[in-house]
Amino acid sequence: MAVMEGEWRVLESGRGELIQPFDLDEFREWNRTKKTRKLTDKRMSEQEAISRFVYDGCYIGTELYGTVRCPMSLARELVRQGKKNLRVCGQGVLELDLWLSAGLVKKLDITYIGLEVYGTSSALRRAVESGQVVTCVEWSNGAISWRMKAAAMGVPFLPTRSMLGTDTFHYSAAKLVADPFTGAIVALLPALILDVALIHVHRADQYGNAQIEGISGFSAEMARAAKRLIISAEEIVSTDEIRKYPERTIIPYYLVDAVVHAPYGSHPGEMAYIYGRDEPEIKAWVEASKTAEGAQAYLDKFVLGVKDHFEYLKLIGEDKLKACVELREKRY
């Protein structure tokens, strides 16, 4: 039953580059040999996690989205360590802005990089229009999430009716086929296996069993689609606590390579039920990032100018953090 590649009739292929080719059997072998099933203590600092698992040229992604439950302490540490030529997927607000401004990003599977209520991202414009980012492959938010879901399911592709008929499809790396059951046209989205994923959660135990409150974004999919997974958590809890409510474990330990205890890890973004957005600090980036010089000055002060996340928090100051806690979403 040997099959030639491409024996399926593909109606059309997007012209975008598949900037992260995948091999499911190789991923399986990785998951077999590089992901221990032992319950081992994976706690470490941001410094150690980034230096051990992120490398120049790797394909990396962050969850969720800029100002919302985003692994900002990890994103800043990555800038401090200057990991470069990154290939990056998806959506981003502050976190990708920092990487773009620091000149660390080479290729993008892009869905949205902007500043939400504050409009477009100057950092993205500078990086793409100057050619510093050499490739932008286009996807919709749904499509990029489904690409991770394909990898999470262990299958080579998922079909979708998104992207049809548009340039978004033409500038993607998706393929157009007809469903053999009904003849309907669908786009096939190739599996996306990340080299590294960074996810911030409400709580995790020392082994990496992780729980999230509120919306789950694409955490379940990204965690399962990554070869290396760094979890940062607002709180480290006992495994007994995890075992008490096993249905809340959205990321089981065996997926996780590092657990970083990062209180206020999403700052200046929010963490539902723990703290709200730090609007002045977000605006500080919005303003600073309008020019390359301003962005550099911000990086110098808030990222490169501090040794680690705890120095960053000290720089922000207890009063501001307390104010954010006051603004948190509550359960009634």
Added chain:
Amino acid sequence: MAVMEGEWRVLESGRGELIQPFDLDEFREWNRTKKTRKLTDKRMSEQEAISRFVYDGCYIGTELYGTVRCPMSLARELVRQGKKNLRVCGQGVLELDLWLSAGLVKKLDITYIGLEVYGTSSALRRAVESGQVVTCVEWSNGAISWRMKAAAMGVPFLPTRSMLGTDTFHYSAAKLVADPFTGAIVALLPALILDVALIHVHRADQYGNAQIEGISGFSAEMARAAKRLIISAEEIVSTDEIRKYPERTIIPYYLVDAVVHAPYGSHPGEMAYIYGRDEPEIKAWVEASKTAEGAQAYLDKFVLGVKDHFEYLKLIGEDKLKACVELREKRY
């Protein structure tokens, strides 16, 4: 860009009948016009729910699995109302045994029908070997769940590496193709859109927003794959309670057509954290079902001989139910 059906090269097609053909646009239209977005009180009795939404010849499924969080009060009511020529999907223990014994099932997308620790199902053997069930199309548990997941995602198929190389594939309605990205062989599982689904949950509000404790089985997928969805719930809670923990809503109200308050609705099966299995009553069916006469006597007593679920519970008796509660799984 008109496409002829089958223009994809399919390497091989399972010989099984697609006993529930699907049309995604028709499903969308159904979801648009027959599923209100209004918050309306959907509470009703088992009698009303089954008589309004289940019909002779419909394609129906139950979640989870026989003795575990299974909508037994709905399954028994269906027998009382004698809905027949059912086409049924998936796995079953007591609930499908009852339907098979009552002669209500015509076709099966079968994965597993048996009595777990007590072995094979005599009811299944009688129904299939006699030709009363005219068609058995074979699938694995994973495959049937992914078929519902395809429908839940609104896509015509999902790929899998299950079923390859086996008669399970040959006697299914799956298709074999090569992945156009890598050339790897995968089976395509056709979407499964059920006419009716029955799901038992821990709690729901009057509109149908439903929450489940412990494993979720295939409830999320089945709920999203069904044109009509009847929820039975151990407890009816206020919508305020739902809104307090929105991340626990596994089935949002707009999917739901009927909400049946059914305490001990899974009896003689278990409901995690509320009550355990009623082993003597399960064994009563195991013994009775060994012969057609025994099965009929059981049906006469426990199903046809009672008017409704509350009469059934009275027949079982408070002492036995209390004993089940004692046996429940606890959160430590």
Added chain:
Amino acid sequence: MPDPTYTKTELMICVAARLFEDASTCFIGTGIPMLAAMLASKTSAPNLVPVFEFGGLGALLEELPRAVGEARTFHKALAASGICDTMETAQRGFIDYGFLGGAQIDPYGNLNSIVIGDHDHPKARLPGSGGGNDVGSHSWRTVAIMQHDTRRFVQKLDFITTPGFLSGPGAREAAGLPRGTGPIAVVSTLALMDYDPVTCRMRLKATHPGVTIEEVVANTGFELIIPDKIDANLAPSAEELRLLREEIDPEKLYI
């Protein structure tokens, strides 16, 4: 008496808000759609079911969300899941309306939010599709909310990010998009537009107070269908303005 002090943005929000159908499911994007949804839920559509792409469904819009994933998008919500569930809900036909923005719109309601100029050597790199393409593909009806000028209302997009009617009648279905879906309206700073059912081209439906047809035409970079009868949009009511200014956007993030 209408308050004469309203801004173009406030007017646009009010006109958009009046389009919301009560007890419908609506995809809400960041920005103006959020204000319009919130205003609608406080006026004509109290049973609106807002859907935010990263997982919030049926939230009570007591405070204005400032991002599509933040806690206010699932404040006292009926469900809080993830983006796959939400997008699949749309793909399954459960989302009635999508409210979208964009940098450019063409006569068929296609939207561009990816690039100005050539994709690979852009004059301006815009944020990207985000959920826009998904919303425009799967929602039953989409409404675009746009500033109205000739740089934005163009004959030909630099890039089709989000499908409107694509190249015209039947093009969506031919491309494989779900049957019966498509754009129904554009709310701009000058007017309300809909689409001619035969040609699928944009058509003036109603002008805003004080705006002439000529002004709309002059600010539109393509031939807009001008029917014989054109309605006039009502100015914001005092209550609409009060809600907007006092309850919805007291921090003046948008208005």
Added chain:
Amino acid sequence: MPDPTYTKTELMICVAARLFEDASTCFIGTGIPMLAAMLASKTSAPNLVPVFEFGGLGALLEELPRAVGEARTFHKALAASGICDTMETAQRGFIDYGFLGGAQIDPYGNLNSIVIGDHDHPKARLPGSGGGNDVGSHSWRTVAIMQHDTRRFVQKLDFITTPGFLSGPGAREAAGLPRGTGPIAVVSTLALMDYDPVTCRMRLKATHPGVTIEEVVANTGFELIIPDKIDANLAPSAEELRLLREEIDPEKLYI
């Protein structure tokens, strides 16, 4: 001193339990595999991670589950999700072992649990694949646990439900099954079998106490490879029997 009163089933469970690798993820089916897993977790594999197909992962096996979805499969578990997540975890290569039963097994370790006789006019309709096919497709290594007689160990299955090595060397990969996967052992009431690495055919590895090679051969409906050196399985230890009888299955559901 081994307890001479043990039954064949008890012995089979003990031999199977000794195959569990500590700190490995194992798919556990209903019945004997549950007893073996529980015994293993109380002896040589205290860090075993049991996986039950309907969503339980990493449960503490304090009481014997009687069904693959019941609460004991997620008792103090690390995660409790659903069947899709579990099966996808397997498809992604995270499940080390699968323990399976079946009505028939052939020389290549393929299993039948669907039908005896013709599929469409069966002599006996069996329960079906259940998760068997998935477990046999995606787990890195599978172990079958079977009663040993010529009706069960057959040259040709009536129906291939679950893949072993299919038709022999290379057949799994050619069919598209994940690279490097396949059956590694059969534990029966008479012996322990493995597979010849060249031919992929079943091979006697060790006989149970008191069982002769001839007895194994006579109860096998196909030509079993008999190597020069054959090990002897140890009888259940007193502690194994105590655990089985007092802690694991005191209600004697299986033993």
